[in-house]
Amino acid sequence: MKDLSKPTLDPALAERLGAVHFDGMKKSIVGLKMVAAATRDGGRAMVSLVLPSPEHPQRAALEADVRAALTGLDGVTDVELKTSWSVGEGDFSKPPIPGVKNVIAVASGKGGVGKSTVASNLAVGLAQMGAATGLLDLDIYGPSVPIMLGKCETPGVLPGTEKVVPSEAHGVRFLSMGQFAGGDKAVLWRGPMLHRMVGQLTAAHWGELDYLVLDLPPGTGDVQLTLTQTVPLSGAVIVTTPQEIALIDARKGLRMFDEAHVPILGIVENMSWYDCRKCSKRHALFDEGGGARLATEAGVPLLAQLPLVADVADASDAGRPLVLQSDSRHAAPYHQLAVHVAAAVGRLSLNRSPFRVFQ
Ligand SMILES: Nc1ncnc2c1ncn2[C@@H]1O[C@H](COP(=O)(O)OP(=O)(O)OP(=O)(O)O)[C@@H](O)[C@H]1O
Ligand SMILES: [Mg+2]
CATH class of the missing domain: 3.30.300.130 (Fe-S cluster assembly (FSCA))
Incomplete structure (x- = not known):
C-alpha cells in the first residue's frame, strides 16, 4: 500500500x-x-x-x-x-472522545443570546459541507436542540453496552438532555449526577466525526467547568448580542475558556440589527459594534454578525435551521459562519506540527 x-x-x-x-x-x-x-x-x-x-x-x-x-x-x-x-485532529491533551476529531463549544455567559440557534445552524452548516458532524445539547434546564432539529425521540443504547446512540436529523448526529428526563419536566441536577450525565453523553456512540458541536447552557457554572476539565475542546465560539450587558457576561465566558487553555475560535454577534420584513431596512436595536469591540479586545476574529430576523426564529421553531433554506437571503451568513469556524479549527490543526491528515 x-x-x-x-x-x-x-x-x-x-x-x-x-x-x-x-x-x-x-x-x-x-x-x-x-x-x-x-x-x-x-x-x-x-x-x-x-x-x-x-x-x-x-x-x-x-x-x-x-x-x-x-x-x-x-x-x-x-x-x-x-x-x-481532510479535517485534522484537535490537540488531545485530555483523553479524546473515540472517533471524534474536534469538539467545538458554543457558549456565552448570558442566556437567550442565540447559542442554540448558532450551534444548530453551525452543526447543520458543517454537515451540509460534507463534514461528519454531531451536535450535543448540554443545556439541562432549557434544552432546545430537539425542537430546533425537529426530532424529539428518546435515543436507544448500543446493544451489549451502556453507550447511548445519537439520533439523526438533517445529516447531523445529535443528543440532547431534552431527550431524557421527559423533555419538558423540570429536573434538579446535582453536581455528581450532572458530571455523570455529561460524561455519558460525550462518551456516546458518536462514530467517526470531524466535528462535535456542543450547545452549552448560559453562564460559567458546573457544566462548563466539567467540560473544560474532562473533554478535549478544540476551541470555543462565544456568542453575544451587541449591548454592554451581554458583553460583560460574554467576557466572563471568554475568560473561563482562556484560563482552561481552550482556544477561542472567535466571536459571533447575534441580533446585531433588526431586518424589518415590511420596509426591508436595518434598524439598530442595541448599541452597535459591541461584538467587534469584544473581538478586538480579546484579539480573536469576529466570525459573524447575524441580524434579528423572523425567518431565523420561524426556521428554528419549525425544526429546520435556516442554513438549510437556501432560498432565504438570511441563510448565507450562517453558511459563512460554518465556513469560518471550520477554517479556524483547520488553522489550529495546521499550526500543530505535524498536520495529521496523512495518518
Ligand atoms: N438572529 C435571530 N433572529 C431572530 N430570532 C432569534 C435570533 N437568534 C435567536 N433567536 C430566537 O431567540 C430565542 C433565543 O435563542 P436561543 O434559544 O438560540 O438562545 P440561547 O442563548 O440558546 O438561550 P438559552 O440561554 O436559554 O439557552 C429563540 O426563540 C430563537 O429562535
Ligand atoms: Mg440554548
Missing part, C-alpha cells in the same frame, strides 16, 4: 511550492504537508492539495498562488490542480 505520509513530490515543483504560504501561516504548504502530490508529465504539472476544512475562504487564493508559482518553471505550460480536504 502507498505510504501517504511520504507524498510524491517532484523536486523542482516542491522547491517552488516551498515558497507558497497558506492563510498567513509561517510554514510553507509543503512544510504543512498540504501537498499530497506534485508530479510532471512533460509541460503539465499535476498538484494535489489537501485543505484542512471542507470549504475555506482562502481556497481560491491558494490555488492562484500555486498556479503562479509553477507557471513558467522550466517548461511548465499547464498546471492541473486537484484540491481535496
Whole structure:
C-alpha cells in the first residue's frame, strides 16, 4: 500500500511550492504537508492539495498562488490542480472522545443570546459541507436542540453496552438532555449526577466525526467547568448580542475558556440589527459594534454578525435551521459562519506540527 505520509513530490515543483504560504501561516504548504502530490508529465504539472476544512475562504487564493508559482518553471505550460480536504485532529491533551476529531463549544455567559440557534445552524452548516458532524445539547434546564432539529425521540443504547446512540436529523448526529428526563419536566441536577450525565453523553456512540458541536447552557457554572476539565475542546465560539450587558457576561465566558487553555475560535454577534420584513431596512436595536469591540479586545476574529430576523426564529421553531433554506437571503451568513469556524479549527490543526491528515 502507498505510504501517504511520504507524498510524491517532484523536486523542482516542491522547491517552488516551498515558497507558497497558506492563510498567513509561517510554514510553507509543503512544510504543512498540504501537498499530497506534485508530479510532471512533460509541460503539465499535476498538484494535489489537501485543505484542512471542507470549504475555506482562502481556497481560491491558494490555488492562484500555486498556479503562479509553477507557471513558467522550466517548461511548465499547464498546471492541473486537484484540491481535496481532510479535517485534522484537535490537540488531545485530555483523553479524546473515540472517533471524534474536534469538539467545538458554543457558549456565552448570558442566556437567550442565540447559542442554540448558532450551534444548530453551525452543526447543520458543517454537515451540509460534507463534514461528519454531531451536535450535543448540554443545556439541562432549557434544552432546545430537539425542537430546533425537529426530532424529539428518546435515543436507544448500543446493544451489549451502556453507550447511548445519537439520533439523526438533517445529516447531523445529535443528543440532547431534552431527550431524557421527559423533555419538558423540570429536573434538579446535582453536581455528581450532572458530571455523570455529561460524561455519558460525550462518551456516546458518536462514530467517526470531524466535528462535535456542543450547545452549552448560559453562564460559567458546573457544566462548563466539567467540560473544560474532562473533554478535549478544540476551541470555543462565544456568542453575544451587541449591548454592554451581554458583553460583560460574554467576557466572563471568554475568560473561563482562556484560563482552561481552550482556544477561542472567535466571536459571533447575534441580533446585531433588526431586518424589518415590511420596509426591508436595518434598524439598530442595541448599541452597535459591541461584538467587534469584544473581538478586538480579546484579539480573536469576529466570525459573524447575524441580524434579528423572523425567518431565523420561524426556521428554528419549525425544526429546520435556516442554513438549510437556501432560498432565504438570511441563510448565507450562517453558511459563512460554518465556513469560518471550520477554517479556524483547520488553522489550529495546521499550526500543530505535524498536520495529521496523512495518518
Ligand atoms: N438572529 C435571530 N433572529 C431572530 N430570532 C432569534 C435570533 N437568534 C435567536 N433567536 C430566537 O431567540 C430565542 C433565543 O435563542 P436561543 O434559544 O438560540 O438562545 P440561547 O442563548 O440558546 O438561550 P438559552 O440561554 O436559554 O439557552 C429563540 O426563540 C430563537 O429562535
Ligand atoms: Mg440554548
